[in-house]
Amino acid sequence: MDELNKEVTDFKGLTEGDTVTGKVVKVEEKQVLVDIDYKMDGIVPISELSSLHIEKASDLVNEGDELTLKVKKIEEEEVILSKKAIDAEQAWNDLEDKLDKGTVFDATVKEIVKGGLVVDVGIRGFIPASLIETYFVEDFSDYQNKTISLKVVELDKAKNRVILSHRAVVEAQETEKKQQLLGSIEVGQTLEGTVARITSFGAFVDLGGIDGLVHISQLSHEHVEKPTEVVSEGETVNVKVLSVDEDNERISLSIKDTLPGPWENISEKVQPGSIVEGTVKRLVNFGAFVEVLPGVEGLVHISQISTEHIGTPQEVLEVNQQVNVKVLDVSESDQRISLSIKEVEAEKNQQVFKAYEKEEDNAGFQLGDMIGDKLDKYK
Template sequence: MSEETKVQEQAAPELTQDAMDNFVSLKKGDSVKGTIVKIEDNQAYVSLGYKYDGVIPIRELSSIHLDNASDAVEVGQEVELKVVSIDDEKEKLVLSKRLIDSERAWEELQSRYDSGEVFEVSVADVVKGGLVADVGVRGFIPASMVERHFVEDFKDYKGRTLRVKIKEIDRENNKVILSQKEVLDAEFEQNKQTLIAALQPGQELDGTVQRLTPFGAFVDIGGIDGLVHVSELSWQHVAHPKDVVAEGQAVKVKVLKVDPAAGKISLSLKAAQPGPWDSAAGQFNVGDIVTGTVRRLVTFGAFVEIAPGVEGLVHISQIAHRHIATPQEVLQEGQEVQAKVLDFNAAEKRVSLSIKETEEAPEHVPSPSSDRPARERSSRDRAPRQEDLNNPNVSLNSSGMSFTLAERFGDKLNKLK
């Protein structure tokens, strides 16, 4: 046996006695350091260098609920603990990691709250109303403070790492409220201002439809949303955006207007596509007979759509062979008609049409006088009275004289012979 071994054997009883002296001097509330030597489902054992190991119940491992002690510590890990109770008869030393973590956490959390620091947490549990994270104490993230958008189900969030800020802290009531949404909102606004500053009217961009409203569609153009008003979705009339686009659809848009102060971006879907007049330029020629739909009736005529987004005017004089006072006498909105192209100018977006040119003219076109009441016609068509002949203010014309001169003045003419 070597001298070194002898020295160790002789020193061992002294070390054990020192350890026992230290053990006896421990009291509730003291802080100790030890090493995790064994882990069971609901507790962990710690070697402190004393007569027997201490135990950490699962409830004292963390400030949040744990399914297994191994979720908080691992064998070989050095930990600092607080003495909860000492039972010499049962040789049981109950320790707490939670109390030590909590004491340190409040000071650090207060500092992070004061500075507005952004830090990472791991989602430990999904509970009713939000998420739970271990930040030395129990940290709660309400459902409304998780994302910028509504989340229906958080079941996939357990284990995720989130970047948060402390929204509210109350040590007296052991309350810490965290928010990831506040972090995302701040980053969104910063990114939005940077992107808006780089936008110019006339730019064409790729985007994704985010959401639909009755008045238009919001399109994501790289981290920020712009509005495509319903009137800018298509060259044709659109009753509702859902008739043209769907959420998640990839689209190409053109920037119409940028308002950095208000943070608003106006976009157009139709402006990024060929216009209907461009497509119609080689489609129609003067003299063509086309089929169209009456879209609008006005006092001077009717506007007929002959291609999507291309409307031509049928002047009131070109609606019918007979005289009409208003287009409504012959046409109604939504009616399908045939028309002849009288003039087509794509550059000026102007088309002149004629409906009557597609119809055969009647053999006899009633004159305006034919529409007069019979009493009026009979009074004008009869032979003039003697008193009218003697009245210098009465004008006799051929249309008002249906009799011959011989019938009226025959006798007098004979005398002149």
């Protein structure tokens, strides 16, 4: 018996561990018969066809297919072969090369399991849920039979462990896109973006793959207490690029600089001689600055504050006080407006005096008559 086994083992030099090539001659439900030019066909059990679970051998191979196989066992009446072993050897070499080079490759999702996805990369490759996308994925069903791009992130041959990541591919693509976008953005450009996030100090605007910050001071020409007063998440806005820091991936933006300035066409809004209402914003030694339009302040010189002599503006004015002022002069190019409170008061006094004179005229005849009668007595 030992001699017979030795003869079978040595037939055509075929031994366990050899690699052979053959043609599939029959596909049964749980095994495949392969002609390997031996005295009998080799058998590939379904468990040796793939590292993944398959229901029928026909799910993976067809009659006539050429297969490279490893001899697993040689017995008197059968030769057991493995496609899975050959695939695994090639796969480990290929995966180690891909890991070293950071190669991106495609694979098709074959199974959805608890905690992630399984792909066939010659051996069983696992994509944990946390490495599928850059965002949380709740339902994996859409990935079944889907081809996705992957990177190898961990290999452990001893434990037959292959960890793959689609997220790493997406992140690398996003980083590359960011760098390209950063390189194309120039200071002074006006771009369109979408408000992505709002914070207490400003708003982050998505410029198509990278966010820039619009500081609260750059949201409007007017004073802004809260960014939500002027922008909302998801809103499309025009922004001007103030600065670009490629090393730190920071972009400073301004919405204010894309809007008409408060002084633009000011001479059409405020004309010399007109009387307007304003708010006292600042008091200085030489006068008071009064806001007559949002973002537009004019100066009331101390000599134009009151009809009476005053030593300091604080004697008659206080910050946030509402006052009526007369426009004396407007200069759009210098962004300067000269105002007067005194002339408003003088005009009021003049109107009161005229009204009093009118009353005097109406009462004058009676008064004259009375005085005249009395004067007659002394004639």
